[in-house]
Every structure is written in structure tokens, then in C-alpha cells.
Amino acid sequence: MKSYIKNLCLSLVAVVILGGCSEDLLDVKNLSVYNPEDVWNDPTLANAYLVDLYASTFSGWPLNDGNNADESVGILGEGQVQTTNNAFKLWPYSQIRKINVLLSEIDNGQLGNEEKMQIKGQAYFMRAYHYFRTVVYHGGVPIIEEPQLLTDDLLVPRNTTKECFDFILEDLDAAIAGLPDRFTGNDLGRIDKGAALAFKGRVLLYMASPQFNPSNPYDNAYWQEAYQANLEARQFLEAQGYGLMENYNDIWMQSGNREVILANIYENPVKVNGRREDCVRPLSQSRNCTGGDQPIWDFVSKFPMKDGYMPGESPNYEYNLQRFWENRDPRFYDIVVYNGAIYELGGNPDRRQYTDTQVADINDGFRPGSDGRSGFYTRKGIQVELPVAQVDLNDVDWVEIRFAEVLFNLAEAANEVGRPDEAFEILKLIRQRAKIEAGTDGNYGLATGMNRDQLRDALYQEKFIEFAFEGKRFWDLRRARRLHTQINGMKKYGLVAVLKEGLDPVSGADFLPEDFDYEVTELFSTGQTEMYTPETYYFFPIHQDEIEKNPNLEQNMGWDNGTFDPTLD
Known part of the structure; x- marks a missing residue:
């Protein structure tokens, strides 16, 4: 019964984000219509309010973030970022308002001083987190420190980017002062x-980076x-x-x-399913979704050999496209699933993953012109023991x-x-x-x-490998102002595998990677075939709806005749 109560309570107030839960939380009132005299006098209610903030602040694994860079399939095409659509927009003021409510009211309650400090420390961090992410998207935004009425608009101008960074750092210093060393x-x-x-x-x-300091990077x-x-x-x-x-x-x-x-x-x-394993697995081992986080050849080819030298430069290991998987950086085998590789999905230790359309499951294969496939999958964060029926129960x-x-x-x-x-x-x-x-x-x-x-x-190259599919690459290239030099105009490629002549694809044999011939091929032949990442993408526009609601907001330079300079120059 206790485990059921715990699970019910976790579902009700999203406490799983913190790991622990008390049965007392079953008695919490509706926090959307809370009474401050209740919340800030009761440790259970106060922590329930805090947990709600966590749930609206942190998300799960990024999916397909690498499509915007040179990591995975997908094309960031011309026209995808506009002032009137939701692409690359962030405006988290409803979450910030909730944090401001906590910070403005908690000291009026009867919680112990240590508990107040810890709760406030976590809230200061989350406010800094929201502001930081918004500044990375747009540059300076309005700093709101007091909770506005829900009916209010943000009828205030943008603060400078420097003022925003200073505010973020002040919040983090306040968090550091109030938090325990380690939970x-x-x-x-x-x-x-x-x-x-x-x-x-x-x-x-980020504050030091070329993104924010283009004239003195x-x-x-x-x-x-x-x-x-x-x-x-x-x-x-x-x-x-x-x-x-x-x-x-x-x-x-x-x-x-x-x-x-x-x-x-x-x-x-x-x-x-924070990992969205149901969308990352090949479809033969998933349900109703596939194609997420598929490595492209440009990424796969960046792994060094196991002696640390790049392919073709190693004094110890020869490199040949037809045996590209041999003697690579050990992380290669923890990240990349290639044709013929052992991929133990469903708990089958001998299962091999094929991408040759003659041998693979019809839904897993890759051939020229089959947009959305690359000839590779990733195993990072995948719980290979889960059967197909439980593929959405990943809890990494x-x-x-x-x-x-x-x-x-x-x-x-x-x-x-x-x-x-x-x-x-x-x-x-x-x-x-x-x-x-x-x-x-x-x-x-x-x-x-x-x-x-x-x-x-060398640092950027190493981080590319180390943090693959962790949502770093696009933002690192943007922070370094390398989008327009490394990604703009880029075509994406995959690797086609074809069973060697004389081998029978329907024999049921356990084919090895070396039983195939390989050819690098362009992924996209119709529509948008090249990446579009111009210099204006170093700061994305604020949504036009926000500009229209608040006449005091300036649009970023480079977007709709905007006048706001989002840099620190």
C-alpha cells in the first residue's frame, strides 16, 4: 500500500523530479488557488510548490537537437526561423512569475530559517536558469523581480544584455549562499x-563567448x-x-x-520516457515512432581511432571506408550503431542491427532517397533490455x-x-x-x-564526441559564432550498406559488418537540401506577438528592422 501511495503522490505533484515523497503530500490543497498563509507555514505545501517549479523548469533528454547542426539527420532550412512562428523562441515569464511569488512571500511564513534558505536558494537558481536560457536565445530581456498580476502584460522595456547577465549572476550567488553543499x-x-x-x-x-562579444571574442x-x-x-x-x-x-x-x-x-x-527511446530506436524494435537522433556520416567520421589520431592519420591503425568501424575511439561503440553491429534490443545479446534494405527489417533500412534515415542509430541512453511492449518505459x-x-x-x-x-x-x-x-x-x-x-x-572537436546527443553541439557552435562558417550551406550524408555479391539476403545468415559494401551518399535530394544558419541566428527574434502586446519592446537587430543590440559590445 505504501508504494502505491508513494507512486500516486509522485504523479499528483511531480515529486519524482526530486526523488523523494512524503505521504503527507496526498493532503495538499490545489496549489493553483493556494492561500499564502497555508503554503509558507507548512513544509509539505512549500515543498509541493517548489516541486511544481522544478517540473516547469527542467525537461528531459533533447531529441533531434543535433538536426540543427552536424550531428544528426534533418535540415534547418531557410525560412524556418521567423518573427511570427514559434521556432527558437523562449519567453518563460509565467514560470518566472511563480518563482517571484515564492521569493516575495516565503519570508512572511513560519518555516524554519534553514528550510527557507534552502527553498529560496533553489528558487534563485531556477530564476537564473530561465533568464539565462532566454538571454542565450534573444539577448537582453525585461528583468521582472516582483510577481505581476496574472492579467498584467510585461509593459516594460528590455534590459541590456549586460544587465541581464549581472542579474543572473546575482541570483546564482544568492543560491550558492543558501544551498547545502550536496543533496x-x-x-x-x-x-x-x-x-x-x-x-x-x-x-x-557564455558571457565571455564570441556570441556575445563579436568585436573582441x-x-x-x-x-x-x-x-x-x-x-x-x-x-x-x-x-x-x-x-x-x-x-x-x-x-x-x-x-x-x-x-x-x-x-x-x-x-x-x-x-x-524522458529519453524518448520510443522515437530513437529503429522502428522494428519500437512503436509508432523512429528516426530520432540518427547520426549522420559527418559526425561518425569525426571519431578518432583508438590511439587518438584521426582516421587516415594514425601511425598504428589503417583506415578504410569499407571497414570504418574498426579500431575506433571506444566511445564510438557506446554511441553509434552501424550496419551489422550488435545491438541488444529486447534483451537479445546476439541481435544485430542491419540497415541494408535487403537484410534489415523493412522499417530499419536506408537507401538513397529515403529521407529521414542515415544508415546509423544511436545507443546512448537506451535501455536495451526493454521489450517492444515497454519501449516507452525508459527511465534513464x-x-x-x-x-x-x-x-x-x-x-x-x-x-x-x-x-x-x-x-x-x-x-x-x-x-x-x-x-x-x-x-x-x-x-x-x-x-x-x-x-x-x-x-x-581541439576542445570543440573533443566535446563534439563526448557530448553527442546531449544537446550541446548546436549551442556550442552558436556560442563560438561558427554556425555561419561551419554549418551554413552544409549538405548531410549517410552511409548505404549493400550485401556483397554472392551472399543470399534471405538465407537468414548472421551477416557481419564486413559482409557489406559501403557508399557515402547525400541524404536529401529534394526540397531544402542545405543547412541555412546565417549570422542573424546568433540571436533569435522575439516573437512578434510579444512585440505587439508590449510597445516598449524592441526587436533584435537583423529582424524586421529591429533596433536592439543583444551583444555585450
Whole structure:
């Protein structure tokens, strides 16, 4: 009975995002018509209100985010981003209002001081999180610190981008001051001091970035602030026992492990399918959905060999397109499912995944002109033991911040402030954990003596692999102002597999990857065939509806004769 009550309570108030629940929560009143005298005098009601904020702040795994970059299938085409549609728009003021209600009223209640501080600390973080994401989309937006009436419009002008960053950092400092060092156990998933420090490092990395400083992208003073913040975050987190997991795949398969700094917790059967496994699997092993997060050849080809050198450059391992899967970076096999590879879906340890249309299930194959297929699938975050009937019960946690990101953020800032040796050592740590061979020089295939630009490129390349399908690539290219130079005009390619002549496709034989011939082919031959990512995409427009509701809002420069400069220049 208790487990049923717990599951019912989790469903009612979304407490699974925090991991724990009390039976008292069954007695909560309707929080949409709450009485402040009740909520801020009762720890159960106060935490229920807080949980509702979590549910409207954090989401699950990003799906198909890589379609907007050079990671997965899909074309970001001309005309997809407009001032009058919802593409790449963010305006979370209803969520911010709820946070402002908490921050303005909680001190009037009778909760204990420590509990108030912890709840306020989490709320400050979430307000900073919403503002930060909105600034990344649009640049400076109106700063609202007090709860407005639900009937009010935001009849206020935009604050500058610098004012918004300062406000975000103030909120994060307030969060850091009020939060405990680390939440564990039933509180796993709550925002703690380590999460706030790590997120502050992310914020300052963006503040220093070329996206916000186009006229002085790498020598502005914000880089030093980013370096100090990420160094502090790393040192604090390591003191709390955080670090890189020994095995890359365990980051997702072991909930609450040492690499996880902040996660959205999933628990079957109460809160499931944050990974959208039903849409990532091949259709033969799924239901009514497929094609999500399919790697393209451009991404697959970027994996180094297992000695860390790029394909065709390794002194130890030959590379041949017809045996492209051999001797690659071990992360390759944790991320990429290729034709003939073992893919243990349904708990079948011997199951092979085929993409040759002669051999594969009719729904899994890839051939030229079959838009939406690439010849690859991904296994990242997939619970291969789930049968088809339970494919939507995936409960792999979404890791919003992990320790490897803190290391990359620190390395990137270190390189820009004249500390290349620190950045290089972090790259070595990442490759060591990946189990790339160290080599006789102990450099894991990394070139020595790289200059600032080369080391910067190496960091972006390594992060591309390390964070595949975690929703980083598009935003990193945008932050670095590389969209218009690396992605604009790009065509996307897949890999066609064809069973070798003389082999019988209907024999039922267990064909190996080397039993096929391979050809790189363009994915899209009709309609929009090239990526469209012009320089105006470094700051997306505010929706025209918001401009019309609030005459004090300026549109961004580059959109509908806008006059607002969203940069820090």
C-alpha cells in the first residue's frame, strides 16, 4: 500500500523530479488557488510548490537537437526561423512569475530559517536558469523581480544584455549562499551548491563567448571571470567526491553516479520516457515512432581511432571506408550503431542491427532517397533490455550538468587566459576516461605544441564526441559564432550498406559488418537540401506577438528592422 501511495503522490505533484515523497503530500490543497498563509507555514505545501517549479523548469533528454547542426539527420532550412512562428523562441515569464511569488512571500511564513534558505536558494537558481536560457536565445530581456498580476502584460522595456547577465549572476550567488553543499538520498535531483557553482561557470563561459562579444571574442575580461568560476566549481566538486566515471556508458546507466551534478530523475513506472527511446530506436524494435537522433556520416567520421589520431592519420591503425568501424575511439561503440553491429534490443545479446534494405527489417533500412534515415542509430541512453511492449518505459535520468562539462568549460577558459597546459591536461583526462590508448608519449594522440587557435579547435572537436546527443553541439557552435562558417550551406550524408555479391539476403545468415559494401551518399535530394544558419541566428527574434502586446519592446537587430543590440559590445 505504501508504494502505491508513494507512486500516486509522485504523479499528483511531480515529486519524482526530486526523488523523494512524503505521504503527507496526498493532503495538499490545489496549489493553483493556494492561500499564502497555508503554503509558507507548512513544509509539505512549500515543498509541493517548489516541486511544481522544478517540473516547469527542467525537461528531459533533447531529441533531434543535433538536426540543427552536424550531428544528426534533418535540415534547418531557410525560412524556418521567423518573427511570427514559434521556432527558437523562449519567453518563460509565467514560470518566472511563480518563482517571484515564492521569493516575495516565503519570508512572511513560519518555516524554519534553514528550510527557507534552502527553498529560496533553489528558487534563485531556477530564476537564473530561465533568464539565462532566454538571454542565450534573444539577448537582453525585461528583468521582472516582483510577481505581476496574472492579467498584467510585461509593459516594460528590455534590459541590456549586460544587465541581464549581472542579474543572473546575482541570483546564482544568492543560491550558492543558501544551498547545502550536496543533496543525496531521497533529495537526489534537488539543486545544491555544487550545481549552482557549475552552472555559474556555464553562464560566465557564455558571457565571455564570441556570441556575445563579436568585436573582441577572445581577449575580453569576461574570460578571466569564467576561468575563476569554473576553477572554483571544479575544486569544490572534487572535494565533494565528484569526478569522471570510469566507464563512459555508466554515466547514464547508473543513476546518481559521481559524474552527475544535476539531473532530472526518472523512475519507472511513475515518470518515464524522458529519453524518448520510443522515437530513437529503429522502428522494428519500437512503436509508432523512429528516426530520432540518427547520426549522420559527418559526425561518425569525426571519431578518432583508438590511439587518438584521426582516421587516415594514425601511425598504428589503417583506415578504410569499407571497414570504418574498426579500431575506433571506444566511445564510438557506446554511441553509434552501424550496419551489422550488435545491438541488444529486447534483451537479445546476439541481435544485430542491419540497415541494408535487403537484410534489415523493412522499417530499419536506408537507401538513397529515403529521407529521414542515415544508415546509423544511436545507443546512448537506451535501455536495451526493454521489450517492444515497454519501449516507452525508459527511465534513464537526464543529466543537465555533469562533471565533464565543468572540465570542458574550465579548459576552454584556461586556453583563452593563457593557461594552455591546463587545457591540454583536461583533454588528456577526457581521453583517458574514454580509454583511448595513451601512446608512448602519454598524450592520447593529441598533438603537442598546439597554439591557442589549434587548442580551441581541439576542445570543440573533443566535446563534439563526448557530448553527442546531449544537446550541446548546436549551442556550442552558436556560442563560438561558427554556425555561419561551419554549418551554413552544409549538405548531410549517410552511409548505404549493400550485401556483397554472392551472399543470399534471405538465407537468414548472421551477416557481419564486413559482409557489406559501403557508399557515402547525400541524404536529401529534394526540397531544402542545405543547412541555412546565417549570422542573424546568433540571436533569435522575439516573437512578434510579444512585440505587439508590449510597445516598449524592441526587436533584435537583423529582424524586421529591429533596433536592439543583444551583444555585450
